[in-house]
Amino acid sequence: MFRWFATVLVVVSCTSAHAYENARRKEVDGGVHVPVLTKAPTLVRLERAKYPEAAEKQGLTANVRLLVTIAADGTVPEAKVIEPVGDGFDEAAVEALLKSEFTPAEVDFAPAPVQIEFAYRFVLQLAPPDAGVSPDATLDGGATGPVAHLKGQLLVRGSRTRIVGGSVRCEETPDREALTDDDGLFDLEVTPGRCSVRAIGPDTEVFKTDETLEPGETKEVRYYAFPKVIGYQTVVRDKREKKEVVRRTVSREELQKVPGTFGDPVRVIQNFPGVARAPFISGQLIVRGANPNQTLTFFDGVEIPLLFHLAGGPSVVNAEFLDRVDFYPGGFGARYGRAVGGVVDVASRKGASDTWHGVAKIDFLDSSVFVEAPITKDVSVAAAARRSYIDVLLPVVTSLATPPNQQGGTINILPVYWDYQVRLDVGKRQAETRDGNSTFSVFAFGSDDQLKVVVSGGQRNTDVSVQFRTLFHRVIGNWTYRRGNVQFKLTPYVGYDLASVDFGIAKLNADRWTQGLRQDLSVDVSKFVTLRAGADVFNQVLIGQAELPVISGVQYASFPGAEPRLETQRIGRTVPTFDGALYLEGDFKFGPLTVTPGLRGSHAFLNGETRNAFDPRLWMRFEPWDRTAFKGSVGLYTQPPQATDMEPPPFGTPSLFHEKAFQASLGVSHKFTDVINVDVTGFFNRRFDNVVSPGRRIINEDGSITQNRSSNDGLGRAYGLEVLARHEVTKNFFGWIAYTLSRSEERRAGSDQDYNLTSFDQTHILTAIASYRLPLGFEVGARFRYVTGRPTSPLVHNADFQRLDANRYSNTFGMFRSARVTDFHQLDIRIDKYFVFEKWTLNVYLDVQNVYNRMNVEATIYEFRGRYGVDVPGIPILPILGVRAQL
């Protein structure tokens, strides 16, 4: 004889603390007001589903996943089966859900309809011996016998995350159930005696244990349920309004799992359409034909001076601190400016509010630690730090791997880097007061890179002493206020940068102080109109000192052959920069059509020169069907020159002005399933007034020469097609296929030359990424890339051309960039293994670059007379082992 019960297994979306916090993090995104889930719905009453009779007779069980719509009053008007299982289970689950009830969810602190994913599990179970006596009646009656209480907390094994909305029951009394609250706490009233505990939470396996309770006893317990998904966290994917034609968003789960990126979040961007492959393992972002310095990187909306340690190493922000990375290859909103290429906006995350967590990571370059914890109910803190130890390991490795230092003397190579991040968040987590709701945060982060190379003495002819240092600190405050349909965000920040170079007799030191302010206001004027406006202002002062030789070719005409001993000069400069921008844009909805005009105006004071810019932009989005959207944009984008480039000649060019780009794109996206979507976008970018070097040389009447360092003579154009087929992060799989067909060209204004291919032009760029979770805590991921070889000028040798004064040969090349190096292709694989302990998780990973050891061409060096060239291969097969511990 069987007796059945149906139990709730998964209430993913709205009952997860992580879900709530994640939603809160997306309050303002790119100036776009994003509806925020401010209160999750909780289950008030679950209608018991009727077990399908035929299935019961056959002993069948099932797990039905549904997409449940919860109305603003908490009722369930609709429940759709996501994956039909048949045998009558689907209909039974839908019927039960439609009769169930939740507390209303709140979006932007107002009751609102939401959709959640829900799982209904049908389990057959032997009826208890005393089936004839209703335990409910006994306990519910409350007076017929003694009871006991099983109280405690339900946590996720390995991470100690509190399980919200979990279910705890004794198998002996299956009709009695306790649901865990926001802190994972539960209180189960049970019949004294033996209790076969069965606990389960969202995304966890069933936890079973036995307890024995005396009459009247209250037993305190703590249970750790094994997560179904190790490493991934439950994340709400609330729908983000998207006015841009292309915005690629990478979540934290994807950021750390893409093979070949060493878990480096920013490098993941390089795997999206529109981004050319950078040489070697550099982190350069070459977006739609723009130069790397024309794509800006923001951290929480604030520009940072340095993206990677040692210019090509790991990114300066701990990956654990990141929530997501938004990448706009073009056509970005008016909130962003000062860039004619793309924009990368890296968003940090607030610390955990349930309990403290930590991550420690060790690999061959550095070690890092990340800690997050709640201080009070509404205050949380997160901190991270990293320090390299290449300076310690390098001498050991080089002494083992290379022959003894035969020339004697001293060799010291000491690269050192460290970084830190600290974030404090204050703000009520849920209810809005009558005066609205405010949250505050302070985020401090910084980075230091030092490279010291000393080679001297012994039999060497040349002593080398080089020391570089790049340091920056940023402190970003944030006040976010929302009330009704108004949202206001204020982000003041200060920063300090230091750059110093000590190279032989040359010494340069530059201190830069930055103060800035961002303000964003979003108002939902009506159902059809949303307005956004804001300010983006910063002031910088650079104080630089230099002691360096007179510069040949810049300050006087050099002669080839043997550089003379030079007199040194002292240069001290103070370079002020002010750039204030205002922006305004609005969404006007006409049924399925949304039109968004925008304007950004800026006034800049750059090293004594005044420059103004106005960028009109327009976006259109047409959604004739629920899953399909057509998108288009046109706009003007400007980027001011660096104030330091506007120094008087010969060190700069005061007459420089804004670089400009006209960007246009047109695309369509279609969501084939809830997790698979395809996006196709065509683009055309026309860049003009680009800053190029060298600048014009002006012969003055007195015979002197004004040598400008650069000029606005650069022209460029890029056009192409981008395709992205993406499978969102699910429990076992994520991945995407990115393809770009493009052409990027450049020329110099005033020359009689036609457009030439840029050095980074890559006709076909194909990237395929997939990551799949295997049993036993294993996960395997792969990345395959195919890229057309970069343009090169063919070597044509018909004679030796010698410059005897310089003692060098000139190579002879054919038509400029008329050939290409061989195509690039490479496979990278990453294997993760998770060991889940009660309170922590150990992750050991192996990231193997270039698995089949393809000899890709990264550069070409030539025989000294230019008679032939030899290809320089890229990174050979490179396995990297790392360990990551998560508390």
Next chain:
Amino acid sequence: MRRVLPVLVVLAAACTQPLPSPTGVVDLRVLGAAFESPEVLISPCDPRLLASLGGGGSTSQIDPVQLQRLLVVGQRPLTYRALVIDPLGGGRELTYRLRACANQGDRECDNTDDFAELTSGKRAAGEWTFTLDGSAPDKPLLGTALLPDGEPLLLEALKQDSSRGLGGIRIPVMLEVKASDTDEHIFAQKLMVVQCQFFPQMRENVSPVLPGVTLRGEPWGEADVPQLEGRGEVVMEPLDFTALEEDYTVPSFSLTPVALKESWKIAWYTDVGTMASFETGGTNFDGNTTRHRNRWQPDPTVTEPRDVTFYLVVRDGRGGLSWLIRRARWTP
């Protein structure tokens, strides 16, 4: 990344197949060429004149005294010397042409109406000397040479100089050498400098001459043929010449004097084996100078005793150049 990428290229290049060292002279090469004197000074010189002439101003609009002063330097006789090595040639005759042109970017010095023939002929490799004193049609004066359109070469070179003579008016002189029995074909460009004396302290350049060289610390005269044995490296070093390196002055682009000091650079060659360093000396871009110690690395494939010739070509960094030749007998 601009700092790291070259390092990556160098590291990756270390994994590629080795390229031949330029220090090993195994076929037809021009190792150096020099003018005597290496520089002609126009004294005094008005920068406005150069700016005007360089900008295309008509010679009729220029102060005739100044113009004459500029052109008179062309009367100076010059000697052109070249060191041509042909170890496998067996004394074969090589075809040569010497011509001057106005454009330094003219790789073969034969742009239409933009070059002047100086001399040509055939001769075997060695130290070639051409006198340019105007005494014969094949010995024209370089400074007064005319282009086919009648324009003085000197003025045309000034016009095509983006520095308008502030680094000296530089006349490219091209030595073309061709072997008739192989496809060896060399264009070797040497700049002749006509410098304006903008400041009184400017002096005409003097060719650098190495006072001597040591082999394993011992003096090594031109007539000496020391015996070298074994396959170990052999240390060579020039005698100290720091006292010969000249102080000199050049104009900055803003017409202020820039004080400099020569920092000679030596290029090393050998016809057997290689040298450890291709060039020694000079000033690095960090402002530090380098020493001149070098090592000869014998050819490991040679088994029989050989005569070995070493060539040291010294440059002063302002157009001056000379060379030393030393010989030794090597028994592997």
